[in-house]
Amino acid sequence: MKTKLLLVILPAVCLCCRADSICAQQRSSMGVDRPIKATSMQIENDSSVTSARGRISGILKDPSGAIVSGAKVTIRNTASRFKESLLTNRQGYFNFTAVPVGHYQVIVKAKGFGLASVHDVAVAVDEQMTVEIALKLASISTSVMVISPTANPVTATLHQVNQNDRDESRNSAELLASMPGISLRSNGQLASSPMLNGLGDERTKLLVNGMTVSNACPNHMNPPLSYISPSNAAQITVMAGITPVSVGGDSLGGTISIESRSPDFAGPAERLHEEGTSSGFYWSNGQNYGGSLSEWIAGHNLGIGYTGSWVTSDDYTDGSGRKITSTYAQSTDQALTLAARNARNLVVLRAGLHHIPYQGFVNARMDMVRNYAASLNLHYLRRFDHGGLDTHASWQSTSHSMNIGRDKITFPMSMWMPMNDHGTDIGYSAKYEVPFSTQNTLRIGNEFHHFVLNDTWPPVAGGAPMMGPSSFESINNGHRARLGTFVELASTWNAQWTTLIGARNDTVWSNTGPVHGYSAMYAADAAAFNASSRAHTDVDSDVTALVRYEPNASTAFEAGYARKTRAPNLYERYAWSTSQMISSMIGWFGDGNYYVGNVNLKPEIAQTVSGTATLHDHARKVWEIKTTASETHIQDYVDVDPLATIANGMSTFAQLRFANHKARIYSGNMSGDVVWINPGFGKSRLSGVAGWLHGERLDSRTSLYQMMPLHLRMNLDEEFKGWSAGFGVEAVDRKSDVDPHRFEQKTPGYALLHLQTAYHASHLQLSAAVDNLFNKNYALPLGGVNLDDFLASMSMSQIKPVMGRGRSAYLSATIPF
Incomplete structure (x- = not known):
């Protein structure tokens, strides 16, 4: 108990104490951070410039005088090809150091604002030019529609992805790892799945460039975030x-949205706007390496861009040096973007090709032997004199195959069992926002999503009657269609009080065709399923109410209530066979158990109350701490009922049928950071995030499956003269609250130390890191069980958790052009 208490209060103590000690220093020093490099997150120092160079600096503000952070500022020499870009920091500050003497144009691009530029900025030797730039609201929307502040709650977290994030993340889900409320369910190398306050998979809505993508696999080996590579993620x-109803629907835990970079067009003084990046990386543990290339060319109204990436990895080793088999993977992603605009319209068309030729899964009986997807995503924005329209239309086709991979095929008595899935997603969304008074903004919208799935397992030669002579139809023409409509009102009553209320209806239709098994031995289950009433119409209702109070410039409080509903997925309802072999192939939990669907499942209904407090210094320059607590009651939570206990060699598994139960989840999250400048030594930053969860099934008073134990991440970084260095600590408490129905494994607590450093120049970024410096051997609390070891022993070993990655060195290089 003392350990847990220390983990909870440690971030707050460190951050508050450090903030108190430096506030006075900040008030008497230069008062602003250094700017951020657009190709990294590097802070440039303004000292030690050469004798033939000068500096350009300034602060960006909007028409009201408020600072504008995260804007891209580019300086361009009018006589040479010299060009450099920065992102403004939290105080809207930018500072170019070591600028060659000459005449420059300064160009500023920021979301929601028109392009701004200043011409003929003369840089002399050892002089600093201060540029004053006041941005104006854009006449058209060049990115997302500008939404009033009450659209997103205080609990919303926005992260701009930088090149270090991209290189150090093995999949896009890992980009979320340090965000409050997020824990990652370890799956394949490329298929980690985020859980939001203990609710993952379809219980959390995942949007990729505004597009809804479904799992087309009985093991969820191709989750939505696997279809966007880290190199293509920007925000x-x-x-x-x-969660506001305008971004929710058919989910319980919340919404996670990953967006690619918005198109940039040529400025008034440019004929063409061109930019690109080439990068490569290498991780020593598992021989994980790859590279990416991006290029964007645009005129004043038309643009085209390409992003491509390729990654490969072998099996990694744990802290004891033992190989964790079936953790290999390879992937290729390509995306083409076309954009066009005029005075009030923006159209963006994205086309994607995604190919995974192989990916191992240590916690599953099968591996991915092919996954290919093609997608089209059309985004249209229209700005009116009052308000705007934001629409998406999308299509994706996925072909997915499973079988035993290159490691499992070497095991004694390995079972060859091909399984093929084909899924098609098609959908649209339309959202209209209009301010109808100085206080109120109305949002209305309509969405449609249709998913069609066919899951067929071909016969195996000589495998009859268990695996032949016919194919096995797991899901035959399964379809799930959702039509949603919402209305939402955001109100600003005065400088202290704002509210957000909304209501939403989603109607979900699901059905599947008649099925058959490999042979007559499956006839009884197939006949019972075919005779059942499989068509369902679920009418779901969501409500959100939020109130925000800001008593002063350094404090904000928020409280809210939400009612959310989710209809079951196709496998939860329509996985029909009670055969042990068949049901062992169903399930996305990594626990080795056997799952059977339930055609009579009801939708889940969650009711959540939440409160958030945010504290920061008056100017929001030095420190910030945010804490959130919530309680969620879930009626008809889709859990399991036991059908049989299966003794398999030295281990025990369960055959389970999906079933509705009542559940409750408590959660607490805290995050914060503090920044200080040491004259002559650069800028320092201490940041941290901690989380706690408790979930239980109310009828049995037992723990829900895969509830992340108490965990903490802290980082200390120092940046000086183009160099940055730091270390991070990751600590996780022991996992003792486990689900007895699934024989969930307990895991001990652990702490890991990570080191990182980087060097940034105008046209080169080099990074190096060491993860798990002391080569700690630890079990992943959400990693499931190591089925590979169990199968390799011919079921004669005790089932154990999957072990985490041992020490790994990392190198990367990025060249912007």
Whole structure:
């Protein structure tokens, strides 16, 4: 108990104490951070410039005088090809150091604002030019529609993805790892799945460039975030718990949205706007390496861009040096973007090709032997004199195959069992926002999503009657269609009080065709399923109410209530066979158990209350701490009922049928950071995030499956003269609250130390890191069980948790052009 208490209060103590000690220093020092490099997150120092160079600096503000952070500022020499870009920091500050003497144009691009430029900025030797730039609201929307502040709750977290994030993340889900409320369910190398306050998979809504993508696999080996590579991710928004109905629907935990970079067009003084990046990386543990290339060319109204990436990895080793088999993978992603605009319209068309030729899964009986997807995503924005229209139309086709991979095929008595899935997603969304008074903004919208799935397992030669002579139809023409409509009102009553209320209806239709098994031995289950009433119409209703109070410039409080509903997925309802072999192939939990669907499942209904407090210094320059607590009651939570206990060699598994139960989840999250400048030594930053969860099934008073134990991440970084260095600590408490129905494994607590450093120049970024410096051997609390070891022993070993990655060195290089 003392350990847990220390883990909870440690971030707050460290951050508050450090903030108190440096506030006076900040008030008497230069008062602003250094700017951020657009190709990294590097802070440039303004000292030690050469004798033939000068500096350009300034602060960006909007028409009201408020600072504008995260804007891209580019300086361009009018006589040479010299060009450099920065992102403004939290105080809207930018500072170019070591600028060659000459005449420059300064160009500023920021979301929601028109392009701004200043011409003929003369840089002399050892002089600093201060540029004053006041941005104006854009006449058209060049990115997302500008939404009033009450659209997103205080609990929403926005993260701008930088090149270090991209290189150090093995999949896009890992970009979320340090965000409050997020824990990652370890799956394949490329298929981690985020859980938001203990609710993952379809219980959390995942949007990729505004597009809804479904799992087309009985093991969820191809989750939505696997279809966007880290190299193509630019911005992540996480909304936990009290999610506005305008971005929710058919989910319980909240919404996670990953967006690619918005198109940039040529400025008034440019004929063409061109930019690109080439990068490569290498991780020593598992021989994980790859590279990416991006290029964007645009005129004043038309643009085209390409992003491509390729990654490969072998099996990694744990802290004891033992190989963790079936953790290999390879992937290729390509995306083409076309954009066009005029005075009030923006159209963006994205086309994607995604190919995984192989990916191992240590916690599953099968591996991915092929996954190919093609997608089209059309985004249209229209700005009116009052308000705007934001629409998406999308299509994706996925072909997915499973079988035993290159490691499992070497095991004694390995079972060859091909399984093929084909899924098609098609959908649209339309959202209209209009301010109808100085206080109120109305949002209305309509969405449609249709998913069609066919899951067929071909016969195996000589495998009859268990695996032949016919194919096995797991899901035959299964379809799930959702039509949603919402209305939402955001109100600003005065400088202290704002509210957000909304209501939403989603109607979900699901059905599947008649099925058959490999042979007559499956006839009884097939006949019972075919005779059942499989068509369902679920009418779901969501409500959100939020109130925000800001008594002063350094404090904000928020409280809210949400009612959310989710209809079951196709496998939860329509996985029909009670055969042990068949049901062992169903399930996305990594626990080795056997799952059977339930055609009579009801939708889940969650009711959440949440409160958030945010404290920061008056100017929001030095420190910030945010805490959130929530309680969620879930009626008809889709859990399991036991059908049989299966003794398999030295281990015990369960055959389970999906069933509705009542559940409750408590959660607490805290995050914060503090920044200080040491004259002559650069800028320092201490940041941290901690989380706690408790979930239980109310009828049995037992723990829900895969509830992340108490965990903490802290980082200390120092940046000086183009160099950055730091270390991070990751600590996780022991997992003792486990689900007895699934024989969930307990895991001990652990702490890991990570080191990182980087060097940034105008046209080169080099990074190096060491993860798990002391080569700690630890079990992944959400990693499931190591089925590979169990199968390799011919079921004669005790089932154990999957072990985490041992020490790994990392190198990367990025060249912007």
